[in-house]
Amino acid sequence: MSRPVNFSAGPSMIPVDVLQSLATDMVDYKGTGLSLVEVSHRGPVYDEVHQQAIALIKELLGVPEGYSVLFVGGGATMQFSMLPMNLMGGAPADYVNTGVWAKKAIAEAKKVGDVNVVWDGSDSKYLSMPQVETLKPSSGAAYFHITSNETIGGVQYKSFPETGDVPLVADMSSDIMSRPLDVSKFGMIYAGAQKNLAPSGVTVVIIRDDLLARSSDQLGAYLSYAVHAKANSLYNTPPVFPIWAMKLVLEGVKAKGGVAAVAKENAAQAAELYGAIDDSEGFYSCPVDQAFRSDMNVVWRLSNEELESQFIKEASAVGLTGLKGHRSVGGCRASIYNAMTMDGVKRLTSFMAEFARKNG
Ligand SMILES: Cc1ncc(COP(=O)(O)O)c(C=O)c1O
Numbered sequence: 370m371s372r373p374v375n376f377s378a379g380p381s382m383i384p385v386d387v388l389q390s391l392a393t394d395m396v397d398y399k400g401t402g403l404s405l406v407e408v409s410h411r412g413p414v415y416d417e418v419h420q421q422a423i424a425l426i427k428e429l430l431g432v433p434e435g436y437s438v439l440f441v442g443g444g445a446t447m448q449f450s451m452l453p454m455n456l457m458g459g460a461p462a463d464y465v466n467t468g469v470w471a472k473k474a475i476a477e478a479k480k481v482g483d484v485n486v487v488w489d490g491s492d493s494k495y496l497s498m499p500q501v502e503t504l505k506p507s508s509g510a511a512y513f514h515i516t517s518n519e520t521i522g523g524v525q526y527k528s529f530p531e532t533g534d535v536p537l538v539a540d541m542s543s544d545i546m547s548r549p550l551d552v553s554k555f556g557m558i559y560a561g562a563q564k565n566l567a568p569s570g571v572t573v574v575i576i577r578d579d580l581l582a583r584s585s586d587q588l589g590a591y592l593s594y595a596v597h598a599k600a601n602s603l604y605n606t607p608p609v610f611p612i613w614a615m616k617l618v619l620e621g622v623k624a625k626g627g628v629a630a631v632a633k634e635n636a637a638q639a640a641e642l643y644g645a646i647d648d649s650e651g652f653y654s655c656p657v658d659q660a661f662r663s664d665m666n667v668v669w670r671l672s673n674e675e676l677e678s679q680f681i682k683e684a685s686a687v688g689l690t691g692l693k694g695h696r697s698v699g700g701c702r703a704s705i706y707n708a709m710t711m712d713g714v715k716r717l718t719s720f721m722a723e724f725a726r727k728n729g
Contacts, residue, residue: 374713377691378520378666379543380563382708387617406610415609419602422612425619429628432552432575439574439594440602440612445542445561448572449477452514452538452557455584455594457482460511463535465504468495468519469697474540485510495522497658506535512556513537518544520564521695523668523702524661529554536580544665545573546622547707548632556580564665565707567615570608622707631707638705638714639664645718652725670700677701680724689717
């Protein structure tokens with residue numbers, strides 16, 4: 370079977386061997402006679418998968434002692450609300466506004482309490498990011514929130530701010546597990562699974578244990594990080610299927626040599642694609658500040674929207690799908706998450722060169 374190369378921003382590519390493994394085991398999970406998605410989440414068969422998925426996240430990201438890994442439903446969007454509900458505790462929180470996703474996080478936090486927007490990229494159309502050395506938390510801030518990679522704008526932090534005693538919180542939905550990370554710099558990290566980890570349905574939250582004390586007893590049980598942590602993410606029925614898939618995806622990351630090895634591949638693929646844009650003598654152009662170009666979501670423009678539509682249509686016809694930019698910004702976007710291969714990227718760059726030759 371020949372599959373298209375899938376550049377979709379999310380849900381996005383899952384390694385084919387993971388899809389095949391899920392298909393093989395879907396009806397009869399490893400000789401148990403039943404599917405993993407139809408047995409108790411409190412039984413030993415699922416429990417092993419659940420514990421292994423947590424252990425792999427800890428191992429691959431080097432999560433230090435004193436942090437909990439939680440699996441929560443509701444996507445990263447749910448975290449936009451859960452985070453302020455749990456951690457604000459009446460104090461204002463700092464947010465860096467780097468694009469569409471940061472803006473959504475800010476809007477939800479404002480419903481819960483006071484927000485200081487410490488840097489705002491809206492005037493420059495979110496085409497750049499702040500120098501991290503200039504980012505300083507306000508005194509008395511409950512936490513300091515960043516979006517490590519803006520999936521729509523295609524900008525990505527290359528290093529992270531030092532926020533001292535104020536916990537740094539990051540939405541890493543679109544670049545978790547794509548590069549090595551010093552988790553000890555963060556109070557909390559959250560990420561919807563459907564880019565680098567699994568199909569949609571589970572969100573990973575990595576939280577420093579002392580912050581769990583901030584979750585008020587008055588919060589609804591599901592909304593409380595403390596409740597999820599105490600129950601090891603088995604307070605209620607967890608999203609069994611994406612957690613199972615995530616375990617398989619993470620085993621693949623480990624087999625490749627871990628996050629550092631994956632990061633090297635990601636950087637090479639991003640360099641190939643940005644190279645094709647930069648070397649096109651202006652036929653393609655990347656609007657993003659060079660210093661903050663994302664290794665995950667590469668955005669570019671052609672000279673007019675008509676030509677962009679033609680590009681996307683012809684690319685799709687030759688098996689290169691998901692290249693349309695987000696409806697809010699237009700243009701083209703290739704999402705090259707962990708599951709992308711250099712072969713897939715080279716198929717795109719060859720097509721780009723050919724398209725430019727024909728239409729330039
Ligand atoms: C950076 C970022 N944050 C948050 C979200 C929202 O995630 P979800 O759809 O899982 O709620 C997305 C979705 O693409 C995203 O890319």
